[in-house]
Amino acid sequence: xxxxxxxxxxxxxxxxxxxxxxxxxxxxxxxxxxxxxxxxxxxxxxxxxxxxxxxxxxxxxxxxxxxxxxxxxxxxxxxxxxxxxxxxxxxxxxxxxxxxxxxxxxxxxxxxxxxxxxxxx
Numbered sequence: 001x002x003x004x005x006x007x008x009x010x011x012x013x014x015x016x017x018x019x020x021x022x023x024x025x026x027x028x029x030x031x032x033x034x035x036x037x038x039x040x041x042x043x044x045x046x047x048x049x050x051x052x053x054x055x056x057x058x059x060x061x062x063x064x065x066x067x068x069x070x071x072x073x074x075x076x077x078x079x080x081x082x083x084x085x086x087x088x089x090x091x092x093x094x095x096x097x098x099x100x101x102x103x104x105x106x107x108x109x110x111x112x113x114x115x116x117x118x119x120x121x
Contacts, residue, residue: 038071039073040062040071042075042076046084047084051075051087055073055092055098071097073095073099074101074106075088075091075098075099076101085100
């Protein structure tokens with residue numbers, strides 16, 4: 001009986017290892033030669049109830065991508081209230097690749113000039 005359980009565990013761990021190798025190879029193959037930064041941007045407005053879940057979900061996605069590409073998670077301030085800002089600040093301090101930005105800071109980062117037909121609200 002123990003032989004069957006150990007055999008099953010070996011098969012499961014082998015599959016997990018194979019998936020990790022395939023993931024690493026795929027991210028390496030599809031890597032851009034210019035090595036551009038990948039950004040995950042999540043907007044947060046006043047009374048955003050699920051902002052902690054959203055930011056931690058972004059962190060897990062970035063960690064899953066591994067160190068193959070540069071990455072950054074931006075919590076976009078679209079008029080956060082004090083409680084939401086406190087939650088975002090706490091979570092962003094836990095991860096070195098997370099930051100809080102206002103809309104004008106993000107437009108400066110991308111070098112977008114202000115116009116009447118702005119896509120960022």
